[in-house]
Amino acid sequence: MAELTRAAPAVAEVRPRPLRLDRLAGRIALYAVLIILSFSFLLPLLWMISTSLKDTPQTYHVPPIWIPWPMRFQNYPEALMAQPFGLFFLNTLRYAVFSALGAILSSALVAYGFSRIRWRGRDALFFLSLCTMMIPFEVRMIPLYLIFRNLHWLNSYKPLIVPAFFGSAYFIFLLRQFFMSIPLELSEAARIDGAGELSIFLRIILPLAKPAIAVVGLFQCIDAWNDFLGPLIYLNQPELFPVSLGLQRFLGQFVEKLAWPYLMAASTVVITPVVVVFFFAQRTFIEGIAISGIKG
Numbered sequence: 001m002a003e004l005t006r007a008a009p010a011v012a013e014v015r016p017r018p019l020r021l022d023r024l025a026g027r028i029a030l031y032a033v034l035i036i037l038s039f040s041f042l043l044p045l046l047w048m049i050s051t052s053l054k055d056t057p058q059t060y061h062v063p064p065i066w067i068p069w070p071m072r073f074q075n076y077p078e079a080l081m082a083q084p085f086g087l088f089f090l091n092t093l094r095y096a097v098f099s100a101l102g103a104i105l106s107s108a109l110v111a112y113g114f115s116r117i118r119w120r121g122r123d124a125l126f127f128l129s130l131c132t133m134m135i136p137f138e139v140r141m142i143p144l145y146l147i148f149r150n151l152h153w154l155n156s157y158k159p160l161i162v163p164a165f166f167g168s169a170y171f172i173f174l175l176r177q178f179f180m181s182i183p184l185e186l187s188e189a190a191r192i193d194g195a196g197e198l199s200i201f202l203r204i205i206l207p208l209a210k211p212a213i214a215v216v217g218l219f220q221c222i223d224a225w226n227d228f229l230g231p232l233i234y235l236n237q238p239e240l241f242p243v244s245l246g247l248q249r250f251l252g253q254f255v256e257k258l259a260w261p262y263l264m265a266a267s268t269v270v271i272t273p274v275v276v277v278f279f280f281a282q283r284t285f286i287e288g289i290a291i292s293g294i295k296g
Helices: 002-013 021-052 075-082 085-116 122-134 137-150 158-166 169-180 184-192 197-208 210-226 229-234 243-254 260-292
Strands: none
Touching: 021 260, 075 260, 085 122, 085 158, 085 169, 085 197, 085 210, 085 243, 085 260, 122 169, 137 158, 137 229, 158 229, 169 210, 184 197, 197 210, 210 243, 210 260, 229 243, 243 260
């Protein structure tokens, strides 16, 4: 009994210490800074939504009105009826989906060759492909336009789709890093069973790389959705315009009237699909990008 009594204080000393006040204050300050920064990033988006629900007097009211009353939801149907936004959305999907498929297929094949197959000059060529990321589109704009003009591809979606089937240096790097995190023993076991490189790529590597492939597809779709300069150069017919050019055409229609509620309503509708996709796929984004940085 005496031994149990002596052991009691020792057990009491093992209890975890309460969180120190300095650590608690540091966490509170950190979260406060994050909340303030998050609000500053959301401020333009909130102002756009607020303006889209105002009437003209509320738009120019001083001081600014953040919560309009009454809210004018008619701005959305009236703005969407001013231009054929339904056609613009369909046009964007027509080339965004195919460009995403092209980026996935081409970048995955090249990344597999850079990561899972050993051949002379592999690292040097990979470094050269990464160097192409430093060349902006503005430098390649005129040569590409001349090439597509000579091919008679203007006023079509081919200039926006076909280049995606030749790979992207960023996507190749992303997928290469992911493929290098997959154990080589899986590929070696498949080779022992008689599988070729294409069979290993299709049956083993691609199923294991679904997060990274999803990231590539989503990134390419978002880039195509937000692309303005490319369609502006290659498309001249209004019936082929994507949402980016449609919104610019809408802006030219109402810029003289200063109809900011209509402009903000149309802008809200245009960016809503991107926000929704990112909201539901943010776990895939984080997982794919995080795992891709495991190996160098």
